[in-house]
Amino acid sequence: MDEISLLLVDDHPVVRNGLRGMFESTPGFTVLAEASNGVEAVELAADLDPDVILMDLRMPGGGGLDAITELTRRGIRSKVLVLTTWDTDTDTLPAIEAGATGYLLKDAPQDELFNAVRQAAAGRTVLSPAVASRLVSAVRSPAPSPLAARERQVLELVAKGTSNRDIARELFISEATVKTHLSHVFTKLGVTDRAAAVAKGYEQGILGRD
Amino acid sequence: MDEISLLLVDDHPVVRNGLRGMFESTPGFTVLAEASNGVEAVELAADLDPDVILMDLRMPGGGGLDAITELTRRGIRSKVLVLTTWDTDTDTLPAIEAGATGYLLKDAPQDELFNAVRQAAAGRTVLSPAVASRLVSAVRSPAPSPLAARERQVLELVAKGTSNRDIARELFISEATVKTHLSHVFTKLGVTDRAAAVAKGYEQGILGRD
């Protein structure tokens, strides 16, 4: 098999360095370039046409998700392997939907990483066991129905300690409507009170991203 | 100056590799060993007596904080430099109180890292600018007093949607006591209802770490 060319994308110099070191000292891989954010990554990918792009999702200035979406939109042939530090559940599915070929956690052993890159280069999907099991459980459950726009707004205000009455004022709707929205939120999140709803909101990443 | 001996502690092979590469290819540093968790770190530190320990805080099996506490307790002379991925505010102060000499974010440039290690070896405190500013603001404000043990328990149950009555049952205390605890939680977190308290709990890292 030919050498596999790589593009490393991560905002941490340390991590880029580590990856570069690992791949350069292993035959069969070439690191073409590094990028520290999504925008840069897209440009470099378009220029250099790497076989595989190793990408962190969480990056300041041009998130990884947007980058993947953009790469897919442009029809770039590079396979994207998401290599993230912690698995947040929230990110996995969107990333894969956006076009990522694989999803690995950074604490994977080196062999697994090398293997994953080879698999990715060959176009096969690679998932960390942890991620894989999450996926199946995500599919298994009917639909973690995300909240409707209005419902999310209400939940956000609830998280700030706003009373139904004040939420109504703030959103220019009646208190009755607020209660209706909240009821729906409760149902969708599988809880029965606002405190638990807020907790679920954070767990599921609906809340918390300032 | 003599060579500075290092112990690297991080659960991610990639990160350890990256750090090792960086320090080994720079004169003046020697990497004595690597550890992937806190317990291992303490043992190796006791054995090898490194000048500086570069340590990640969040690790499965033997958290970094405990490791630092243990090192301090044992009177080990190694300086601990906390090198963490994301700054969560919650961890900084405890880490420094526990005996860490410095606190750096992983996205710091290499120069800064090298410099920080040298400073740490010399016994000086080094803080990422971001961390430093947090510290001053933390000191500036009287005391965001963390919750008492019991109060945290109550808050956790609240986040699960448990009613005061049921919390009382679960903790074998009276409903009145639950209400008292909650009142204190509200005061300490600066909120007025349980939903907002849960939100603050997540924001401040009191909740959310399964």
Added chain:
DNA sequence: CCCGGGATCAGCCGATTGGGTGATGTTGGG
């Protein structure tokens, strides 16, 4: 030895919440 903070409990009371039932208008997709 006294003080403060944590943990425990009581009773009162008004405000807020959450559930149930029902209804209307809009919109987007099949």
Added chain:
DNA sequence: CCCAACATCACCCAATCGGCTGATCCCGGG
């Protein structure tokens, strides 16, 4: 063209919540 989902609103009612005042017990530090 109709249905599902969203967004809007009303009314009722019991349960829960949050604030207030006041009290006891224990522990560790000054």
